Amino acid sequence: MATKRILFRNANLIDGTNAARPGTTVAVEGDRISEVAPDAAVEAGAHDRVIPLDGLSLMPGMIQCHFHSHFGAFGDGVTAPSLGLEAAPGYLSMLAASNAETALRCGFTGAIGSSNAHVIDVSLKEAIGAGFVSGPRYLAGSREIVTTGEYSDYSNNRNFFMQLGSTGLTYATDGVDGWRLAARVEAGRGCDVIKISAGPGHGSSPAVDVMYPTIDELRALVDAAHTLGKRVRAHAPSRTSILECARAGVDIIDHADRIDDECVEAILDADATVVPSMLWSERFLDLAESWDHEAHYLAISEGFPESPTEVRRRISKVREDFEYTCEAMVSAARAGVRMVVGDDYGTPIMPHGDYVAELELYVKRLGIAPLQIIRWATRNGAELMGLGDEAGMIERGRLADLVVVAGDPTIDIACLADRENLRAILLGGEWIKDRLPSGAIG
Ligand SMILES: [Zn+2]
Structure with a gap:
């Protein structure tokens, strides 16, 4: 007879909300969690597979909320942004499948796409759903909606001579009609989340306090997306862009550099979610500040010639933004802003699979408790995916998206970084990885 239930015994339970509870039994039946109780309260039935965890931690699968599925093909990630034009769509699609599997095998059982080219995210989501690609539960991102001439519009910015047209990762459009149409086009292609570029800055360039789209363009796109049941996410790396995006009803504020109290108020009013995504800034600064700019100034530019003095000035402004944002993000979290990871x-300084480094940054650099960061990575991410009642926590009736970890991530979150420590991963009750004792039956 087939195994009836899986019984994880003597787990150090990290349920996604509360402090760790050692000595807990978690039962999985089919794709769901059927029981969570102290060991003594659950009796094993005949045909149950009983797996003694002997104090290993059992936690919900994590959610990666800013996922560029096909990034990683070429480029050094410092001199130029990825535009989805660096390799053929087929190659990028295979890269996306590989990255999705990497995320799942790192314990991320859900992911939300950010900007991507060639409808790759939609295809990725469908391929995962059809079962021939292994990956997390997925919400597909769109192209990045940009205004004419801005940083990412290679058709009309200083790279106009490349004659790239508007293919690839960006979709340049203007005016209320253009922005409304963009939401409808991306929704029509099957995207779940419409990504927009709200303002310049983040990571390798300082925050500039301007908005790319007009308020009317922004509102038209958000209204059209929401009417069609889609979410909107915005590259919003400045005070003004955060404020206007939150006020316009944008659901996901990416980066949020230079967030302040007024932004926090607007975000809380709008019930928006922030993706701090601070690892890229930290890694860029570590690299940029260690370079000899006299010798290498062109190699670290934004794609346009800059003198070593200009490069240094830019880097010091990025440093200033980063230091400010480190403190401001802690206040925002304390004020109750919903934060997620991603x-x-x-890029080579941020390879796919290195996801836990971001979580470590929030613990070590921002001084936020590991348990809180685990909530960001599990419960909050699931809420953002629209799975607030279904995933993100270990609770009776929820989907069995689970990770068994050697170590206690509520004490040392870095234990999640070593994939050897991830002894088992389940997605909807299906084993993705199983390095546990086979367990007695009955
Ligand atoms: Zn991004």
Whole structure:
């Protein structure tokens, strides 16, 4: 007879909300969690697979909320942004499948796409759903909606001579009609989350306090997206862009550099979610500040020639933004802003698979308790995916998206970084990884 239930015995339970509870039994039946109780309260039935965890931690699968599925093909990630034009769509799609599997095998059982080219995210989501690609539960991101001539519009910015047209990762459009149409086009292609570029800055460039779209353009896009049941996420790396995006009803504020009290108020009023994504800034600064700019100034530019003095000035402004934002993000979290994890993975200084480094940054640099960061990575991420009642926590009736970890991430979150420590991963009750004792039956 087939195994009836899986019984994880003597787990150090990290349920996604509360402090760790040692000596807990978690039962999985089919794709769901059927029981969570102290060991003594659950009796094993015939045909149950009983797995003694002997104090290993059992936690919900994590959610990666800023996922560039096909980043990582070429480029050094410092001199130029990825535009989805660096390799053929087929190659980028295979890269996306590989990155999705990497995320799942790192314990991320859910992911939300950010900007991507060639409808790759939609295809990725469908391929995962059809079962021939292994990956997390997925919400597909769109192209990045940009205004004419801005940083990412290579058709009309200082790279106009490349004659790239508007293919690839960006979709340049203007005016209320143009922005409304963009939401409808991306929704029509099957995207779940419409990504927009609200203002310049973040990571390698300082925050500039301007908005790319007009308020009317922004509102038209958000209204059209919401009417069609889609979420909107915004690259919003300045005070003004955060404020206006929150006020316009944008659901996900990416980066949020230079967030302040007024922004926090607007975000709380709008019930928006922030993706701090601060690892890219930290890694860039570590690299940029260690370079000899006299010798290498062109190699670290934003794609346009800059003198070593200009490069240094830019880097010191990025440093200033980063230091400010480190403190401001702690205040925002304390004020109750919903935060999630996810960053610009797919560049050599941020390879896919290195996801836990971001969590460590929030613990070590921002001084936030590991348990709180685990909530960001599990419960908050699931809420953002629209799975607030279904995933993100270990509770009776929820989906069995689970990770068994050697170590206690509520004490040392870094234990999640070593994949050897991830002894088992389940997605909807299906084993993705199983390095546990086979367990007695009955
Ligand atoms: Zn991004």
